[in-house]
Amino acid sequence: MDDRQKIDEEVKASSFDSEKSGEEQTFENTEEPVEGLQNQHDNGSNPAEERDTKAKEANKNNNSSMNNNELSKKLEQLETERLTLQEKIAVLEQQHRELEEFLLKMKHEFALAKEALKRDQEKKERLLAESMARDLFPILDTLDHALEHDDENNGLRLIRSQLVSVLEKYGVVEVGKEGEVFDPNWHEFLGYAEGPENKIIKVVRKGYKIGDTLLRPALVIIGQPSSC
16 A cells, blocks of 8 residues: 555544544534433423413412402492491481471471460450350349349249350359458449448449459449447
8 A cells, every 4th residue: 555545544534533523522412402301301390381380370460469459449439338328327317307306396386376276266265255245244134133123033033044054154254242352353342331341241233254354343332340
């Protein structure tokens, strides 16, 4: 073998070794990611799962935040409704008090009106009784004079008794009877006669009253002790 052939063989051998060395290096480089993936697999981590987990956690946090916001809005709405109800209750309570005051006032006014109506009715009845009594006075006076001359006339006495009963029904009563103490509020003095001092000895004309109102005084003669 000559020198030229030796040189060609050495070049070929050198190229083969370089290619082999490059292939081994390439194989080693490709083994590292596999080894890394193997390590990741051995550690139990998965990028897809991690992304899914993070997405779920983010969604959960968003939902939690939305729920908190909705709860806050609901609480604010309930608080607003509570305040509104309190205001309505306060208004109703005020209206209730005003209604009670109004009813008490109306009740008082009704009682006053009823009392005034009662007094007015009583006044009308009294005026009617007074008018009727004054119309009957002359008749009673005539019967009294007739009975003075005919004391045993039972017919006249009965008529007079009936008329007096009618007057008494309307509250009209006689004033001035023999033996009573003279009272200038009810009696009118006509003169003296021998008898008990300041006592009515004789009733010349009967008087009448209705309640505390004098319709006409009784004309009387009062007693005076004997001068001897």
